[in-house]
Amino acid sequence: MIPLALAAGAVLASAETAQHFGPVASVVLVYVLGGGLMLLVVLAAALAAVHNRRRERVAEAAYDPGAPLEPGPMMLHGAVEYARDAEHAVRVEVDQLGVENESSGSWSTSWTEAERRMKVAPFYLRLASDRRIRVEPTADVYLVDAMDGAIRVDLTRRTRFAELTPGEQIFAYGRLERSLDPERVGGPYRGESVGLVLLPPRRGRMLLSSHPLGHKFAKRASVHRWSALLLLLVTVAFQLVWLPYHLRRWAGETVQAEITALRHYTTKDDEGDTHHHYQVKVRMPDGAPFADETRHAQFRRLRRGQRVWVRVAPGPRSWATLGLHATVGYAALGALLMMLFFTLIPYALVLRSLRSWYEGAEVSDSESGRLRESFQRRQQEAAAGDSLSENGS
Numbered sequence: 001m002i003p004l005a006l007a008a009g010a011v012l013a014s015a016e017t018a019q020h021f022g023p024v025a026s027v028v029l030v031y032v033l034g035g036g037l038m039l040l041v042v043l044a045a046a047l048a049a050v051h052n053r054r055r056e057r058v059a060e061a062a063y064d065p066g067a068p069l070e071p072g073p074m075m076l077h078g079a080v081e082y083a084r085d086a087e088h089a090v091r092v093e094v095d096q097l098g099v100e101n102e103s104s105g106s107w108s109t110s111w112t113e114a115e116r117r118m119k120v121a122p123f124y125l126r127l128a129s130d131r132r133i134r135v136e137p138t139a140d141v142y143l144v145d146a147m148d149g150a151i152r153v154d155l156t157r158r159t160r161f162a163e164l165t166p167g168e169q170i171f172a173y174g175r176l177e178r179s180l181d182p183e184r185v186g187g188p189y190r191g192e193s194v195g196l197v198l199l200p201p202r203r204g205r206m207l208l209s210s211h212p213l214g215h216k217f218a219k220r221a222s223v224h225r226w227s228a229l230l231l232l233l234v235t236v237a238f239q240l241v242w243l244p245y246h247l248r249r250w251a252g253e254t255v256q257a258e259i260t261a262l263r264h265y266t267t268k269d270d271e272g273d274t275h276h277h278y279q280v281k282v283r284m285p286d287g288a289p290f291a292d293e294t295r296h297a298q299f300r301r302l303r304r305g306q307r308v309w310v311r312v313a314p315g316p317r318s319w320a321t322l323g324l325h326a327t328v329g330y331a332a333l334g335a336l337l338m339m340l341f342f343t344l345i346p347y348a349l350v351l352r353s354l355r356s357w358y359e360g361a362e363v364s365d366s367e368s369g370r371l372r373e374s375f376q377r378r379q380q381e382a383a384a385g386d387s388l389s390e391n392g393s
Helices: 023-061 214-241 243-250 331-353 371-392
Strands: 072-082 090-103 106-120 123-127 132-135 142-144 149-152 157-163 169-180 194-199 207-209 253-268 274-283 289-293 307-312 365-368
Touching: 023 072, 023 169, 023 214, 023 243, 023 331, 072 132, 132 169, 149 371, 214 243, 214 331, 274 307
Parallel strands: 132 194, 142 207
Antiparallel strands: 072 123, 072 169, 090 106, 090 157, 106 365, 123 132, 149 157, 169 194, 169 207, 253 274, 253 307, 274 289
């Protein structure tokens, strides 16, 4: 709110605290970025913790063979059975390129992902209750399985793969619905070919895993929960640092003060650089003295006896600043950048470290030796396998 004296046409000298942002930029830094943005991240982390905690409970419930099968989100546990005439259920193939590296006379090979393919087909899960549930995955399914298969194509190329095999015990998460099951035992009525089918969830992707998922979801829930708490504490601490600004902004008032002295002086920092200071000393309406620094361009236009605006706040007089509006210093930008750097970046890195190949992380490996050595070794292993197969037959 503009003071009455200004509205009446009072002309005051222009002076604002040095090294301060303008009023709009101050609001953006402190409230939009330092408050709103951080709280959105806190909320996202908290919701992710709740989501993973819920998935943990669903995963644990899949162990219960007596759990009712009802339409809706569901985690199933059972043995894989191929559909009629199918050659696979879910198979992921990752083509890799090999590059040799030499260090201090020692050779190693790095394999990096070049291309990825997903092959999916409907299959069935044989539950502990002996019930058979059809599963219809899509190409974006998450397959949580060890990528332990490898086919050496040539000297510099190989294909690693992970796949579901008949009899393999897996967990399957998706949306259970009544739908057409072509392998359901038929009868005189069309409805008898309709059964429970596991489809991708309405939001997110179907998840198929050969490993228990409860621990995985619990770990992720813990990471998100503690990250949300830490981010919230850091955000509160950041806001408390700028308490004087909050008070000037929301509980302060703007008063007129008379300039009593103007002082220009210099200081040197630890590196020997010279810094100029332009100090303005004023007498407040209650007669108390107050001093603040302003910019050089404004300092040159000021004279003793002139009147300037001072924004005061409840609390120590040192929390006051020159100017008509509440502003915050340049240090707020540095503090904001440090907060973002030391909280959001580590949070993102931790989440990235939890990602596996089936969540989009690149499949990369390294092994000792040169490419030709591993290629010849693989050829020898393949030849020995063929020999054993011939002898066995």
